[in-house]
Amino acid sequence: MLELIRAGGWPMIPLLLLSAVALAIIVERFWSLRRDRVLPPGLGDEVRAWVARGKALDPSHVDSLRSTAPLGALLAAALDVRNRSREEIRERVEDVGRHLVHRMERFLNTLGTIAAAGPLLGLFGTVVGMIEMFLGILDHGIGDANQLAGGIGKALVCTATGMLVAIPALVFHRYFRGRIAGYIVDMEHEAIRLMDVLDAGPPSNAPAPKPN
Structure with a gap:
């Protein structure tokens, strides 16, 4: 492995750095985008039960819900404006949803850039290697054909590495x-179900009228 890295020359350095960054992003995103971290099981049912029972949701309670998970933040956005019309609630949910998508897509643009730049850097390393090899031919002649083939093979190491990264x-x-x-x-499905419960309103606690 070290011989291959050495054979690729200095263009291997940015390729190795990109591979390390890509690995770090992949591990971090796997950890951050776990399903139980984004959509905790039972959270939507619990919030709808609060609303259906007419349980008072003070601001501190809603803030606590907002900090639990992205789903909690979306449901808290609906509860912030629960006394407004359904259309206004939907607009607030969509606005918060856009921010949550941006947060969940963190580092993905960087990962996509690495996927696009890897082959280009590999090709660049190959071109550099071929230039160095042909300059050597100009100085010392063709010499041994096996040595020439070995030089071409070493130059292609960067291309292979770029593909392995990309x-x-x-x-x-x-x-x-x-x-x-x-x-x-x-998350949209859970928000719609919460809006349906908000539209229905809490159950009435007024006693039923007695028959005459």
């Missing part, structure tokens, strides 16, 4: 984008 970065970039899209659909 392919996993591209795969995980698409994977995380798909996972976030699925989370957004589920």
